[in-house]
Amino acid sequence: MTQQIVTANGIAINMEDRGPADATPILFVNGYTSTMLSWPEELMEGLRAQGFRVIRYDNRDVGKSAKFSGLPKISDVVAAVREGKKPDIPYTLADMAGDGIGVLDALGLKRAHVMGISMGGMIVQRMAIHHPERLISVTSIMSSTGNPDLPGASDEALKALQAQPPSEEREDVIRHRMKGRRVYQSPAWPKTEDDLYALVAREYDHMYYPEGGQRQYAAIMGDGSRVEALKKIRVPFLVIHGKADPLVPHAGGADTAKSVPGARLVSIDGMGHDLPVELCPQYVELITGHARAAEAKQAAE
Numbered sequence: 001m002t003q004q005i006v007t008a009n010g011i012a013i014n015m016e017d018r019g020p021a022d023a024t025p026i027l028f029v030n031g032y033t034s035t036m037l038s039w040p041e042e043l044m045e046g047l048r049a050q051g052f053r054v055i056r057y058d059n060r061d062v063g064k065s066a067k068f069s070g071l072p073k074i075s076d077v078v079a080a081v082r083e084g085k086k087p088d089i090p091y092t093l094a095d096m097a098g099d100g101i102g103v104l105d106a107l108g109l110k111r112a113h114v115m116g117i118s119m120g121g122m123i124v125q126r127m128a129i130h131h132p133e134r135l136i137s138v139t140s141i142m143s144s145t146g147n148p149d150l151p152g153a154s155d156e157a158l159k160a161l162q163a164q165p166p167s168e169e170r171e172d173v174i175r176h177r178m179k180g181r182r183v184y185q186s187p188a189w190p191k192t193e194d195d196l197y198a199l200v201a202r203e204y205d206h207m208y209y210p211e212g213g214q215r216q217y218a219a220i221m222g223d224g225s226r227v228e229a230l231k232k233i234r235v236p237f238l239v240i241h242g243k244a245d246p247l248v249p250h251a252g253g254a255d256t257a258k259s260v261p262g263a264r265l266v267s268i269d270g271m272g273h274d275l276p277v278e279l280c281p282q283y284v285e286l287i288t289g290h291a292r293a294a295e296a297k298q299a300a301e
Contacts, residue, residue: 005064008057008102009095014064015057015103018048024136024295025109026287028056029100031118031142032220033213035063037206038199042277046284052113052291057103059096059123061212071211072218080222087222090215093119094223097126101134113291115139117275118248119220122146125256128237129229137236137294139287142245142273144252145259146225157184157246157273164210173208174200181274184247188270189278230259236294237263240286242271264290 003016016036026047028039036056044054058065070090080087100123104112113136116124121143128138144150153161160183165176177200185191191199237260241253250267257265266286271279 003064006103006106008100008106009098010102011060011066011099013057013060013066013099013103013106015055015106017107018044018054018056020048020053023048023051023053024291025053025055025104025107025112026291027100027103027112027114028054029114029116029120029123030056030059030062031116031120032216033062033210035203035206037063037202040275040277040280042280043275043283046280047287050284050288052288055103055107055112057100058207059120059216060091060099061215062209063207065099067209067212068215071214074214074218074221077218077222081224087218089218089222091219092222093122093126093219094130096123096219097130100124100127101131104134110134111136113137113139113287113294115141115287116143117141118143118273119216121256122220122223122226125226125230125233126223128233128235128260129226132233132235135235136298137238137291138233139238139240139290140253140256141240141275141283142242142248142253143239143256144248145227145230145255146223147227147252147255148225150251150255151249153248154246160184161247168208170204170208174204177204184245184273186242186270186272186274186276186279187244189276191274191276227255227259230256231261233260236290236297238286238290239263239265240268240283241265242268242273244270245273247273
């Protein structure tokens with residue numbers, strides 16, 4: 001279970017293949033600015049125990065994957081999308097979707113289940129739009145459709161997401177990020193101080209690269225609404241969303257499920273914008289059931 005750099009979609013992507021090699025693969029796709037080290041062990045190992053080949057990777061511009069250049073002005077990106085123009089951004093969510101497909105290529109895998117959280121949910125939506133033949137099933141967690149009519153993040157959550165640390169010193173950055181995560185974590189399952197510190201410190205030590213966040217945010221804002229494209233998806237689709245999510249409100253998950261034909265929406269009371277370890281058994285059960293049903297459907301076709 002060692003990390004390795006592979007060439008995916010023409011760039012260097014840092015990934016980890018937990019195996020087993022003969023099992024059906026499931027690809028984990030991270031959210032905005034987070035690295036692959038943010039996934040709970042309980043979720044990854046829970047799915048491995050159910051017979052899946054667990055693969056995770058760092059998105060471009062975070063962790064140890066390829067870094068890009070250029071700092072787009074977000075207001076210009078938003079204005080371009082509003083005017084129906086193509087925004088001038090270093091890369092798109094479709095490019096990021098291609099990275100994940102490229103990981104499958106690097107491993108010689110024809111098809112896989114994919115699962116994404118937050119921005120990662122948007123990326124797996126793009127995978128289903130552009131690469132449906134490579135997917136067995138999709139699970140989109142705490143994500144949205146880009147529909148401009150949906151409610152946005154709460155003022156407190158948006159402020160926490162955009163706030164900058166007082167310095168670049170390790171301890172200042174870790175404490176700052178902990179404060180932000182406290183705002184949008186699951187109110188029913190708050191992390192202990194020690195657990196939250198360990199999570200944030202692990203990601204910081206993997207790679208602290210705040211510049212990449214601006215380009216990822218530009219990719220999110222530049223993608224516009226995916227609603228019409230989502231209506232054409234025929235890949236089995238599961239949506240999981242917390243009812244207490246202040247960053248990407250539950251309406252985003254509901255709109256995703258409404259937009260994708262045949263999609264199933266699972267709403268969880270007390271869940272915010274994170275993956276509490278207490279909910280991992282439920283996530284494993286939901287994703288396993290969804291994935292196995294998709295495999296059975298594929299075998300019958």
